[in-house]
Amino acid sequence: MYTQSFNVPDAPVAAAGPREIKPVLTQEQQQAMDRAQSQFDRLIDADGKIEPKDWMPEAYRKTLVRQISQHAHSEIVGMLPEGNWISRAPSLKRKAILIAKVQDEGGHGLYLYSAAETLGTSRDQMLDALHTGRAKYSSIFNYPTLTWADVGVIGWLVDGAAIMNQIPLCRCSYGPYARAMVRICKEESFHQRQGFESLMVMMQGNAEQQAMVQDAVNRWWWKCLAMFGPPDADSTNSTQGMRWGIKRISNDDLRQKFVDATVPQAKVLGVTLPDSDLKWNETRGQHDYGQIDWDEFWATVNGNGPCNKERLATRVKAHEDGQWVRDAALAYARKQQQRLQQQQEAA
Numbered sequence: 001m002y003t004q005s006f007n008v009p010d011a012p013v014a015a016a017g018p019r020e021i022k023p024v025l026t027q028e029q030q031q032a033m034d035r036a037q038s039q040f041d042r043l044i045d046a047d048g049k050i051e052p053k054d055w056m057p058e059a060y061r062k063t064l065v066r067q068i069s070q071h072a073h074s075e076i077v078g079m080l081p082e083g084n085w086i087s088r089a090p091s092l093k094r095k096a097i098l099i100a101k102v103q104d105e106g107g108h109g110l111y112l113y114s115a116a117e118t119l120g121t122s123r124d125q126m127l128d129a130l131h132t133g134r135a136k137y138s139s140i141f142n143y144p145t146l147t148w149a150d151v152g153v154i155g156w157l158v159d160g161a162a163i164m165n166q167i168p169l170c171r172c173s174y175g176p177y178a179r180a181m182v183r184i185c186k187e188e189s190f191h192q193r194q195g196f197e198s199l200m201v202m203m204q205g206n207a208e209q210q211a212m213v214q215d216a217v218n219r220w221w222w223k224c225l226a227m228f229g230p231p232d233a234d235s236t237n238s239t240q241g242m243r244w245g246i247k248r249i250s251n252d253d254l255r256q257k258f259v260d261a262t263v264p265q266a267k268v269l270g271v272t273l274p275d276s277d278l279k280w281n282e283t284r285g286q287h288d289y290g291q292i293d294w295d296e297f298w299a300t301v302n303g304n305g306p307c308n309k310e311r312l313a314t315r316v317k318a319h320e321d322g323q324w325v326r327d328a329a330l331a332y333a334r335k336q337q338q339r340l341q342q343q344q345e346a347a
């Protein structure tokens, strides 16, 4: 298990459960372990990078697998709400852009699964956790895309929030994750701009199109604010994640940056953000904003959002339908290997 269970500290196992048998280390082994831990701590303190073959504490490895696999799942499940509109895009141009964008998200998922695999977990394990509902993925993808404007709003706000959260991950202490994020952020930045541009075109259209954009903004705004995760006081993983240089900026600080960056963009677009408490606070030099519905957020995270069941069922079906591709790829790889072996034997 590499989801919620990863939060369990390396502490004594509960009395009722099976006892964890810890290997007894010799004095030399203990000293080697202490040296490895000091070397790891020094690297983290110096803002260096940890690479797959470096020694790392088990809890650091588990935290990374938890976060990177959740992130990968989010990219893959994130293809579904927009994929829904590929066959109904209003023009060939918009259809081509949307196909490319959804394909990019699939690619992001694959880079991230590869990054998680360097930590010793298999793709099959990660996919199994997703398909059996044990793994988390971003709450935002459990809401429906009701109109074409939702596609633009996902680009502008959802990808905008994703970039805000993901730019700091380019400086994550784990090398493969940080490097994957550099490429992902470049592509996400294009996604955000195309969403904004698509909405801008609609806002310059007729009253019905403008109302469609405003309606989509009304439905997505609060979900995007919640997407940054629980308030810092309730964020169970933040302190350790920041100590290890995995997480660089807290959930609340990123949320605030997103609000401050988005308000002027909404003005340019001509839409109203649906929050009567949203106003500039001269003293703080930031915007104040209203209350997020955290009960609704947790219900969605825990599987009871409007589309959780549909998303998971679609994902499982896509995986099952793709079995023949995996079988064919494996058969081809086996054939190639046999051919190579025969050539080597003949030489």
Ligand code: 3HC
Pocket (backbone or CB within 6 Å): 003, 004, 007, 066, 067, 070, 071, 072, 074, 075, 078, 105, 136, 137, 138, 139, 140, 158, 159, 162, 165, 166, 226, 227, 228, 229, 230, 234, 235, 236, 237, 238, 241, 247, 251, 301
């Ligand atoms: N949806 C679902 N679960 C969420 C969540 C959200 N929006 N925000 C937080 N959670 C979960 C956490 O995963 C954690 O669960 P766990 O302990 O069982 O694993 C729990 O709520 C407590 O939250 P914490 O703040 O303690 O957790 P983290 O310190 O890990 O912070 C995070 C959460 C900010 C999402 C962080 O994990 C992160 O930065 N992850 C990488 C980025 C990512 O996954 N983004 C998802 C969106 S990707 C995307 O949008 C695709 C793009 O194409 C649009």
